[in-house]
Structure formats: structure tokens, C-alpha cells
Amino acid sequence: MKTIFCQLKLETAPGRVFTPQPATERLVDAALERIDGVPMRIADVGTGSGAIAVALAVNKPNVEIWATDTNADAVELARSNAERLGVSDRVHVLRGNLLDPLPEPVDLVVANLPYLPESKHDSAYDDEPDDAVYAPGDGLGPYRRLLDACREGKLETGGAILLQYRGEPMAADCWQLEDLRAELENAA
Numbered sequence: 001m002k003t004i005f006c007q008l009k010l011e012t013a014p015g016r017v018f019t020p021q022p023a024t025e026r027l028v029d030a031a032l033e034r035i036d037g038v039p040m041r042i043a044d045v046g047t048g049s050g051a052i053a054v055a056l057a058v059n060k061p062n063v064e065i066w067a068t069d070t071n072a073d074a075v076e077l078a079r080s081n082a083e084r085l086g087v088s089d090r091v092h093v094l095r096g097n098l099l100d101p102l103p104e105p106v107d108l109v110v111a112n113l114p115y116l117p118e119s120k121h122d123s124a125y126d127d128e129p130d131d132a133v134y135a136p137g138d139g140l141g142p143y144r145r146l147l148d149a150c151r152e153g154k155l156e157t158g159g160a161i162l163l164q165y166r167g168e169p170m171a172a173d174c175w176q177l178e179d180l181r182a183e184l185e186n187a188a
């Protein structure tokens with residue numbers, strides 16, 4: 001199967017890997033606004049099909065991206081999308097938890113991770129893998145742990161983080177991570 005995301009034709013794997021949604025194009029736009037002419041290292045955390053990583057790399061030749069996912073099928077699909085769209089030299093797809101697989105700190109972290117509470121089943125996502133959509137408790141554990149990892153040195157001083165939450169991009173610079181955490185808790 002194929003889908004169009006940011007005007008790119010991407011392979012999908014329904015039922016095995018989360019299919020990219022139009023709302024995520026706004027996250028890509030928000031990231032593109034933060035990328036200027038200087039070389040930049042970016043992490044796309046929970047890359048799924050590789051949609052965000054590939055869209056950024058196609059649009060910005062000066063970025064190098066580390067795309068991570070815990071799902072082996074997602075890693076395979078993201079690699080193949082990066083290869084087919086000619087950016088596999090700058091999109092490194094690695095299997096692992098959050099920012100753990102990164103070889104060095106990055107300047108920008110972009111993420112669309114699971115954030116729906118397991119208790120709040122949404123039939124709109126019935127065709128997606130559960131662990132791509134739902135997280136235990138209030139659902140915010142993955143984002144809390146990602147913010148912790150940024151604070152613990154995986155995000156460069158002066159870097160920024162962009163999260164998708166309920167279809168909206170949420171952003172913080174590295175000195176505003178606590179504020180973003182509070183914003184998420186209030187929105188939950």
C-alpha cells in the first residue's frame with residue numbers, strides 16, 4: 001500500500017506500522033521553519049514509516065537525521081522509504097527506545113509518539129498497531145521519558161523539541177523543557 005505525505009509517495013504497512021496522518025504534516029512544517037541553512041542534526045523519535053524523517057531530509061539537504069523506532073517492521077519500512085526517495089545517506093534508521101540509539105546529541109528532536117491512554121480506546125485507530133497509539137496510565141509516559149532524555153544530554157544546548165499531541169505541534173527550546181512538561185500534564 002502507498003500513501004501521500006508532504007507530497008511524497010510513501011510505502012505503508014497497514015496493521016504492522018502506523019500509517020502517517022495528514023495532521024503530522026503540520027509537525028513537519030513546524031520543523032522546517034526551525035531549519036535554516038546551517039548543517040543540523042535531527043532525531044525523529046518513533047519514526048514509523050519514516051514519514052517525518054524522509055520529508056525533512058527531502059526538503060532540507062543540510063540535515064542529517066537519526067530515526068528511531070522499537071518496532072522492527074517500522075525500522076525496515078522507514079529504511080526502504082528513505083532508500084526509495086534517495087535520502088538514505090542522511091536518514092539513519094535505528095531500532096531502539098526513544099533517543100537511546102543516537103550516537104551523539106542532536107539539535108532538534110521531533111516526535112509523534114503514542115500518547116492516548118490505554119483506557120481510552122479510539123476506534124479511529126483500530127487498524128493501527130496498539131503500541132503505536134496507546135500508552136499505559138495517562139498515556140504521557142513516552143513523552144515524559146523523551147523530555148528526560150533531552151534534559152540528560154541527548155539534546156544540544158540551544159536545541160529544541162517538537163512534539164505532536166492531539167494533532168497539534170507543541171514546541172520548546174532546551175531551557176523550556178520543564179514548561180513543556182507542565183503544558184503536557186495540564187492538557188492531559
Ligand SMILES: C[S@@+](CC[C@H](N)C(=O)[O-])C[C@H]1O[C@@H](n2cnc3c(N)ncnc32)[C@H](O)[C@@H]1O
Nearest residue numbers: 018020046047048069070071097098112114132
Ligand atoms: C503514532 S506512531 C507515529 C509514526 C510516525 N512518526 C508518524 O507520524 O507517522 C508512534 C510510533 O512510535 C513508536 N514507538 C513507540 N514507543 C517507542 C519508543 N519507546 N521508542 C521509539 N519508538 C517508539 C511506535 O512503534 C510507532 O511507530
